Amino acid sequence: MVKYRAMADEFASMREEVARLCAARGEPPPPTFRLPIEFHRPGEVAVVCRVAGEAAAASLTSVRGPFATCRFLYVLEAHRSEGLPRTLVGRTLGLVRSAAPKLPVLATFEWLRGEPPPGIASALEQAGFVRRDQAVLWRRLAAPFPERAPPPGYVLKPLADEHIEQAAQVMLAAPEPGAFAWTLDTCRVALERAAEPETPRFPAGRAQGLFAADGTLAAFAAADATGFVQLVFAHPAHRGRGLASAALGAVLRALREEGREETGISVVASNEAAATLYSSLGFEERRRYAQFFLEGPFS
Ligand SMILES: CC(C)(COP(=O)(O)OP(=O)(O)OC[C@H]1O[C@@H](n2cnc3c(N)ncnc32)[C@H](O)[C@@H]1OP(=O)(O)O)[C@@H](O)C(=O)NCCC(=O)NCCS
Numbered sequence: 001m002v003k004y005r006a007m008a009d010e011f012a013s014m015r016e017e018v019a020r021l022c023a024a025r026g027e028p029p030p031p032t033f034r035l036p037i038e039f040h041r042p043g044e045v046a047v048v049c050r051v052a053g054e055a056a057a058a059s060l061t062s063v064r065g066p067f068a069t070c071r072f073l074y075v076l077e078a079h080r081s082e083g084l085p086r087t088l089v090g091r092t093l094g095l096v097r098s099a100a101p102k103l104p105v106l107a108t109f110e111w112l113r114g115e116p117p118p119g120i121a122s123a124l125e126q127a128g129f130v131r132r133d134q135a136v137l138w139r140r141l142a143a144p145f146p147e148r149a150p151p152p153g154y155v156l157k158p159l160a161d162e163h164i165e166q167a168a169q170v171m172l173a174a175p176e177p178g179a180f181a182w183t184l185d186t187c188r189v190a191l192e193r194a195a196e197p198e199t200p201r202f203p204a205g206r207a208q209g210l211f212a213a214d215g216t217l218a219a220f221a222a223a224d225a226t227g228f229v230q231l232v233f234a235h236p237a238h239r240g241r242g243l244a245s246a247a248l249g250a251v252l253r254a255l256r257e258e259g260r261e262e263t264g265i266s267v268v269a270s271n272e273a274a275a276t277l278y279s280s281l282g283f284e285e286r287r288r289y290a291q292f293f294l295e296g297p298f299s
Contacts, residue, residue: 080119129292159207205254219243
């Protein structure tokens with residue numbers, strides 16, 4: 001009989017149990033076990049499925065703003081063909097729904113290393129999740145990069161707090177191919193996440209915009225406080241003129257001036273325009289990971 005409990009408190013002890021059971025069965029522990037995970041933050045949804053009293057499957061999902069991100073999902077190998085993956089996915093989504101009845105609009109399950117086990121991948125697909133792969137690219141900031149001046153008619157400026165709403169509008173008009181359908185709300189949340197909590201929201205030139213002659217924001221790039229580039233967008237009416245390249249180049253310079261050695265960026269692997277742009281600025285792919293996403297609203 002399968003029982004599940006939804007208590008973040010229980011997750012830590014379950015984690016140890018799963019590690020012990022993996023060792024007893026000669027299975028490697030799930031790679032995510034080595035990642036630091038905080039268990040007691042508000043908005044964490046933890047699910048533990050037990051078979052005959054023993055932990056056999058577990059998930060941990062954070063629900064913040066309009067997004068739910070499952071950061072850990074594991075089913076012991078011996079139970080992968082018993083319908084347990086489906087139970088786990090179903091219970092997890094059920095709890096995400098009750099944790100945030102109106103939102104989230106998006107739930108993602110990620111495998112940061114390796115392929116998801118087949119039973120789990122098919123359970124996610126049966127629940128309506130769509131797979132896409134993300135590529136993670138890096139570049140050393142000491143290595144030279146092309147200095148691209150803004151094209152005529154455009155002005156390059158660091159993004160100030162009052163430009164954030166315009167930046168959300170650029171994102172809304174320029175969805176990333178292969179990504180989920182964005183709303184103005186999810187664009188704002190993505191910007192909020194990349195920004196500092198207090199003003200100035202993008203200090204030290206970490207976000208740069210290209211403005212047209214009438215003051216409209218045409219393209220921008222933004223890195224977060226860790227120096228990871230989070231957002232690169234050009235409005236469709238202004239593409240192919242080197243704007244994204246100029247904005248990202250300016251962000252890279254700002255990161256280098258801050259004393260950082262490296263920067264990274266994560267992109268949907270099938271996004272050829274972005275991949276070409278990043279490789280033209282010296283980014284190299286370091287790894288890929290699988291992501292399954294489901295668009296809401298779920299209520
Ligand atoms: C990707 C994107 C930001 C490029 O903006 P852009 O201002 O048109 O890009 P640039 O003009 O600066 O292009 C610089 C280089 O990128 C490459 N590139 C840009 N668009 C491309 C396309 N459609 N196909 C292939 N390569 C492309 C080219 O190598 C180009 O160099 P070139 O001008 O010497 O040919 C824009 O298409 C966009 O906003 N897409 C949707 C959002 C997105 O996918 N963002 C990235 C992930 S967050």
